Each structure stands twice: as C-alpha cells, then as structure tokens.
Amino acid sequence: MCKTTANMYRLGWDERNGGNISYLLDEKEVAEYLNLSNVIRTIPLMGVNAADFDATPLQGKIFIVTGTGKYFKNVEGDPETNLGVIRIPKYKKGVELLWGFTDGGRPTSELPSHLMCHMARLKADPDNRVVMHSHPTHTLAMNYVHELNEKKFTHTLWEMCTECIAVFPDGIGILPWMLCGTNEIGKATAKKMEEFRLVVWAMHGIYGAGKSMDETFGLIETVEKAAQIYMLTAHLPRINTIKDEEMQQLAELFKVNYRKDFLNL
Numbered sequence: 494m495c496k497t498t499a500n501m502y503r504l505g506w507d508e509r510n511g512g513n514i515s516y517l518l519d520e521k522e523v524a525e526y527l528n529l530s531n532v533i534r535t536i537p538l539m540g541v542n543a544a545d546f547d548a549t550p551l552q553g554k555i556f557i558v559t560g561t562g563k564y565f566k567n568v569e570g571d572p573e574t575n576l577g578v579i580r581i582p583k584y585k586k587g588v589e590l591l592w593g594f595t596d597g598g599r600p601t602s603e604l605p606s607h608l609m610c611h612m613a614r615l616k617a618d619p620d621n622r623v624v625m626h627s628h629p630t631h632t633l634a635m636n637y638v639h640e641l642n643e644k645k646f647t648h649t650l651w652e653m654c655t656e657c658i659a660v661f662p663d664g665i666g667i668l669p670w671m672l673c674g675t676n677e678i679g680k681a682t683a684k685k686m687e688e689f690r691l692v693v694w695a696m697h698g699i700y701g702a703g704k705s706m707d708e709t710f711g712l713i714e715t716v717e718k719a720a721q722i723y724m725l726t727a728h729l730p731r732i733n734t735i736k737d738e739e740m741q742q743l744a745e746l747f748k749v750n751y752r753k754d755f756l757n758l
C-alpha cells in the first residue's frame with residue numbers, strides 16, 4: 494500500500510486526497526500481526542442506506558484501505574494514520590476497525606463502490622484481491638475529447654501501444670458522469686465489473702481490479718500510457734496505425750480472451 498500510493502502520487506495520478514485502494518487480506522496472515530478480537534471501533538459506512546447495501550458475501554473478510562480525505566503522498570511516511578485495516582461484520586452495522594486511522598479517520602468515501610466491486614470481481618475471479626481508484630491525468634484528459642463509447646474508447650487505446658490488447662483484452666467499461674461516494678455509482682461500477690476489470694468514471698477517473706497490487710496498478714498504468722500517446726498525437730495527422738488484424742494476431746499469440754466485438758474485422 495505504501496509503495497503503490499507513493500508511486501501513484503509520484504506519477505501525478507492522485508492529487509490531494511484523490512484516489513483510494515482496498516486490498517483483501519488473508520485472515521491467517523493478519524492474525525500473525527493483530528489480535529483479531531480487538532475491535533478498536535465500529536465505523537458506519539458513508540453515503541449508503543444500510544437497508545439498501547448488502548455486503549453479506551464479504552462478511553468476516555478483512556481489507557486494508559486508504560482513508561477518506563487522506564493524501565496518497567503522506568501514506569508512506571505515516572501509514573498508521575492514513576490507512577486502516579477493517580473487517581466486514583456479520584451484521585449491517587458498519588465496519589470494524591482493527592488497525593490504523595489513529596487520528597479518528599475513516600475508510601475512503603468510496604468504500605461502498607470498492608466493496609461492491611470486490612463482490613462482483615470475486616464472482617468472476619475468486620483470486621481477485623485489489624480494487625483501485627485513481628485520477629490518471631491523460632486518461633482523464635481523453636474523457637473530454639474522445640467519444641465515451643466502450644468499444645470506441647477501448648479500440649483507440651488498443652491502437653496506441655502494441656501490447657494493450659494483451660494487457661486489457663476484456664476492454665474498458667465506461668460510466669457516464671455520476672455522483673461519487675454513493676450507492677448508485679457503486680452498483681453501476683460493480684455491474685460493469687462483472688465483465689470488465691477496468692471502468693472509467695467519465696470526467697472523474699478510473700477503477701481497476703486485479704489479483705495483486707502489481708496487476709491492478711499495471712492495468713491502470715497501461716491505460717494511462719496509451720491515453721498519453723493518444724493525447725500526444727490526437728491533434729496531429731495520423732500516418733501510421735496498428736491494424737485490427739495485427740491486434741488480433743497479438744491477442745492470439747498471447748492466448749488472451751479478448752473482446753472480438755471491439756475489433757473491426
């Protein structure tokens with residue numbers, strides 16, 4: 494968490510308190526460091542109508558999460574204030590704090606979205622552990638000048654770096670601008686996460702999900718690199734491009750299950 498937040502800040506993706514991460518931990522591993530029966534306090538979920546939010550599949554699961562209003566640039570220097578280890582309790586009464594948030598802090602305001610995304614991704618891939626939200630600069634810039642259509646947006650990014658189709662063959666889901674920190678955006682993101690590991694929140698940022706911190710970071714990093722190349726070239730005459738047949742060859746060489754309907758063959 495420390496290394497990743499520091500990297501994301503260094504790359505300019507997470508200004509001020511922008512971005513949040515949640516990482517599903519292994520209970521046995523946590524028990525080596527923490528007394529699991531020592532609940533420091535119970536924290537109600539923000540932006541959520543408890544009756545409308547069901548995290549039953551995550552009951553008893555432990556996550557390390559970034560805090561709301563906390564700056565990524567500060568995590569490495571003071572993880573115990575800026576991060577928290579939380580457990581999802583059996584009853585709908587908020588989350589149990591096991592470690593961290595020493596200044597009275599609370600989990601990210603996007604926790605409902607994160608938890609809903611974990612539930613969706615765990616159904617698609619039982620090894621999924623990480624959900625990451627960020628505001629990467631070029632990806633965001635691209636939102637203002639490129640059509641926000643999943644096929645067209647994914648296709649443009651795939652064209653920007655040869656290996657994009659191998660890194661995110663499942664493509665990118667897109668949500669229109671929505672109010673963040675709410676149940677509604679959480680539900681909509683989780684719905685997209687049933688088929689995509691990457692979801693753009695229009696004019697806000699991106700969500701990524703993966704098995705490990707590296708995989709999830711790498712997904713967002715690859716999108717951001719492709720978006721940067723797009724933003725460096727979109728206003729110039731395009732002379733060369735990677736053809737759809739070439740992308741298909743690459744996807745087949747890497748044996749990835751790519752969105753064939755996102756190519757024009």
Ligand code: 13P
Nearest residue numbers: 510512513561562601602
């Ligand atoms: P938090 O500080 O609550 O994590 O919010 C940051 C953010 O990026 C909201 O979308």
Ligand code: ZN
Nearest residue numbers: 511512697698
């Ligand atoms: Zn955000």
